[in-house]
Amino acid sequence: MRWQLGVLLSATAAAMFAERTGSDAAAVVSALLYALTIAIGLYSARRRARAHWQAHRAVAELLKSLAWQYMVHGGVLHSRVPNADAVFAERLEERLSELRKVGWEDPRNGPAGRGAGQITPTMRAVRAKTLEVRRDIYLRERLLEQHAWYRRKAALAHRSAARWSSVTASLTLLALLAAVLRAADVIGRWDLTGLFSASAAAAVAWQEVRRHRPLTYAHSLVEQDLETLRVEMTTTVTEDQWPAKVAEAERLVSPQHSDWLVRFGN
Structure with a gap:
């Protein structure tokens, strides 16, 4: 997806350059890049x-x-x-x-x-082993490890969302600036608004594909739920309640649960 968006933007830039300069070479490059974009899309659709x-x-x-x-x-x-x-x-x-x-x-x-x-x-x-030993092993080797993993993933997704939001805002600002400069006849016939707008749209599309914000929401929520469950399993859970709490912990860390939260967070 990232390569396809990049090639598409390059094709748009080449097409704009060819239109403004009348360059046949730029037109050929643009046509080749558009063809490459289609090829990448077909290849991606067929990949499993x-x-x-x-x-x-x-x-x-x-x-x-x-x-x-x-x-x-x-x-x-x-x-x-x-x-x-x-x-x-x-x-x-x-x-x-x-x-x-x-x-x-x-x-x-x-x-x-x-x-x-x-x-x-x-x-x-x-x-x-006894319940006490099993509980210590599970809390230390499973719940704490998963809690740390989800915390790292939530932080990473948050940073990625902030970075791409900044890129989108910058490109949108450049599109606005290009529109103002063209209206003031400062940059002549060069209309860069379309290129910057397309780039901003591509950045938004990339964020949607990578699902940075929904992943931040999902991983943070799982992290919080795991911490709550860890405290409960450490202090108040009886031997009769233990199997159900372990099943609940495994449900929380399952990929299916995270995927559901990502869709809900969208």
Whole structure:
């Protein structure tokens, strides 16, 4: 998208130059750049790299979430479940079968790598520990790590939104200045208003594609919710309440929850 916008703006600039100077070379360059813009658009429409990346990311997050729930007795993998290994395997294969439909390619060979075969000795060792130990491990290694990650991402998105807002405002100001100078006949036949306006529109479009402001909103909200939940799980949650709170924490850090917040924040 960024390359397409850049080439399109370059084509517009070349076309404007060709019109004002009568340059055939500039006209040819402009035509080539417009053709390149179309080619980039067609190529982007046919690519499935992002879809594949999202599917593989979803698998990684699924495995991580189920592993944590298994280790600390969270969600449906609580202490009273009769066969945690079987429940883990069932939930994992159910979700993976859904992800295969959207492009995930299963790299596992043979039954050993499926279902309960994903449970490691470390996972079993953590699951065998007491609630106090499991709670300390989960809060330190999972919740605090995720809280720091969302805080960093919120700050990054905020800085990006501020930077691109400044770029948009500057380009709009330049468009206004160009319009005033042309009206005063200071720059002659050169009409730079269209070029600066198109550049400002491209900057706005880039912000919409990258979703900087919605991401700032979503990541900040998840960060706040995780901190609230961490305090609650540290101080007041009982052993009976623990599985539901772990499930709630895993829901908060899931990509699906963040994506929903981004759409809501739009």
